[in-house]
Amino acid sequence: MTTEALENVEGRDIGSGISIIRERTGIDGSGPRLHQHPYRETFVIVSGRARFTIGAAEREGGTGDVLVVPADTPHKFAVIGPETYEAVHIHESDHFITEWLE
Template identity: 35%
Template sequence: MPHHMLRAADRPKDAPKTIKFEGAPYGAAISFFAVVSDPGKRVGLHVHPYTETWIVQEGTVRFFAGKDLVEARPGDIMIVEPETPHGFENIGGDVLKMMCVHDSERIIQTFLDPDDA
């Protein structure tokens, strides 16, 4: 088949708001999370053996990357190098929406605090 279509209507009704996509089953060299995060929610520090890129679509986010704290808003793009400890938190009053693109056909992540996994 020369294409694949993953329809929103085919996702389970009780699926998480954030969509996780891994490219390997479809011959794609990338993976991603389409993040939908409520105010105050965070993802703890973790690492990947590849680059991760975020594109903020809605809301305000604080990224933790290495020793840096970086705030981002719609249209901003954040890139974190391989093996850099990073995470993020929705610091706005509205839902945060962003794409987290993983430069890998599979999502490989190791949380630094087991309670965050």
């Protein structure tokens, strides 16, 4: 199974104040390295599971869960296979702003 970004949409391109990433992957352990945004990010998990690090906390998110990362909070996640992880990542900005920490 490969990692595939299904759709990345910056809100400014469509007249919206939010930007989204639709992601799907079945690769165990895959996910972004530690980063943060100057706005909240909300993860809506459609299927699968992932281990999230949000600030100093760790938690598992699975099908149907909604996780919110506060602004300026370091975060990352890693897919827990073998199920396919599919989610919508909602960025509260009309464009993506990411500070990579790792």
